[in-house]
Structure formats: structure tokens, C-alpha cells
Amino acid sequence: MQRRLWTTGLSGVSVDGIARSAGLNRPSLAAAFGDKDAIYAQAAARFARIMDERLSRALDNQNLEAALRSAFDAAIDVYTARGRDGCFVICTAPAEALTNPVCRDILVQAIDGMDSTGWTLSSCAD
DSSP states (O other), rough: OOHHHHHOOTTTHHHHHHHHTTOOOOOHHHHHHOHHHHHHHHHHHHHHHHHHHHHHHHHHOOOHHHHHHHHHHHHHHHTTTSSSOOOOOHHHHHHHTTTTTHHHHHHHHHHHHHHHHHGGGGGGGO
16 A cells, blocks of 8 residues: 555545555455545555664664765665655655645654754764
8 A cells, every 4th residue: 555655646546546456445445544544644654664763773873974874775775665766755745735634744744853863963973
């Protein structure tokens, strides 16, 4: 489901399309995951967990150059693992943010999260 949303965006796929990609019928999808906005929110949260884990691990290095190389490599790996899809949130949420409060909230949280990581250049020392 996340892959389908990632490549089409929220408005680019129907609930039936999401259900087909998950191998479920529409009622089963709704019972398991909720409506289309809830499915998107869960996919975005999953992506955020993956990125947080990968970037935290990459930045856990006292050498600035090594930390930055690892962080960029981790991001590129996630963004290109199944094609040239880029960042799930940044590539899908902005298109919907003006009209969809769920997407707007997810986008704001993602940007705020990037701004408030607490990681600074002074965290790394050669």
C-alpha cells in the first residue's frame, strides 16, 4: 500500500486501487486500516520510522565526514530502493497539503522533525 501511495500520491489512487495493491477487498482494507487518509497517515508514519532509524544509525559517528556520508548514503538508499521515488512525505504530501488536513499535518510534522533533530555540527568532532 505504501508503495502505491508513494508512486501515485494520495489523490492518484483510489481506495479500490489501494485494496488491490494490498491483496484485500475494500471492506477488509477499511476494517484493518481505516479510510484513505488513515492509510496514508500509517504509510507516512512507517516511512518516518524507517528514516529515523536509518539516519540515527548513520549519524551515530563522531567523525563529521563519516556521519554525513553515512546519512546521505542512507537517505539515497531509502529514496531509491525500489526506483527513483524520493522521499515519501516530501514527494506526496505537498500536493495535498492545501486541501487535506491529514497531509498538511504530516508535512508540518516532517519538516518540524527535520528542524528539531537536535543533531548539530558540533555533535561531531574529529
